[in-house]
Amino acid sequence: MSGRRLGRGFFRRPTEELARALIGCVLVARERGRIVAGRIVETEAYLSAGDPASHSHRGPTDRNRSMFAGPGRAYVYLSYGVHHCLNVVSGPAGVGEAVLLRALEPLEGLEVMRARRGGVRDRDLCRGPGRLTQALGLNLEHDGLDLCRGPLGLWPAEAPPPPAAVVVGPRVGISKAMELPLRFTLAGSRWVSR
DNA sequence: TGCCTGATTGCCT
DNA sequence: GGCAATCAGGCAA
Numbered sequence: 001m002s003g004r005r006l007g008r009g010f011f012r013r014p015t016e017e018l019a020r021a022l023i024g025c026v027l028v029a030r031e032r033g034r035i036v037a038g039r040i041v042e043t044e045a046y047l048s049a050g051d052p053a054s055h056s057h058r059g060p061t062d063r064n065r066s067m068f069a070g071p072g073r074a075y076v077y078l079s080y081g082v083h084h085c086l087n088v089v090s091g092p093a094g095v096g097e098a099v100l101l102r103a104l105e106p107l108e109g110l111e112v113m114r115a116r117r118g119g120v121r122d123r124d125l126c127r128g129p130g131r132l133t134q135a136l137g138l139n140l141e142h143d144g145l146d147l148c149r150g151p152l153g154l155w156p157a158e159a160p161p162p163p164a165a166v167v168v169g170p171r172v173g174i175s176k177a178m179e180l181p182l183r184f185t186l187a188g189s190r191w192v193s194r
Numbered sequence: 195t196g197c198c199t200g201a202t203t204g205c206c207t
Numbered sequence: 208g209g210c211a212a213t214c215a216g217g218c219a220a
Contacts, residue, residue, distance in 0.1 A: 044201070063216070100201060130203060175200080
């Protein structure tokens with residue numbers, strides 16, 4: 001089901017390209033021996049200085065520091081004071097670009113996901129950035145984690161090529177730079193948000 | 195210091 | 208469709 005963990009080289013590419021390449025990969029989370037995994041079906045790229053919708057466009061703060069930590073790191077933040085969102089950092093250290101993971105197709109550990117998500121229907125387990133972090137048990141403790149090496153509890157893995165085309169469109173849920181085509185989805189997937 | 199906004203979600207009418 | 212929950216950052220005073 002899920003292949004080898006992605007190495008550093010996978011993340012060393014332009015952020016938009018990385019956002020597209022992550023579609024179809026499998027995100028795996030492990031906690032106390034329990035494996036939970038899903039196929040990535042929706043991502044959004046957030047750039048640096050020229051992107052006013054990006055947390056990093058005004059430079060580092062205590063909250064967004066790990067967004068500048070270099071390729072292959074995790075950036076997790078608290079959204080609306082309520083939900084956690086997971087990003088994969090891209091670009092060299094100090095630049096501040098990242099890919100937001102917005103939706104997964106659940107593949108493994110469905111029982112754990114259902115327990116964490118409080119009995120919603122399966123379609124909604126990971127359909128949305130706040131939902132997928134809850135289903136995978138992710139929180140601020142995962143902020144700054146190296147997804148390529150080190151003490152692992154979370155990592156993206158290789159997978160067979162996506163069964164369908166990847167389509168690009170405008171990002172959702174933002175009020176600035178809405179016109180930029182930086183959202184990537186797996187065509188026809190019922191697991192995509194919105 | 196105080197007020198507004200936000201890469202969201204789920205409950206209410 | 209409306210809106211509350213809940214908190215960090217940005218900005219004005």
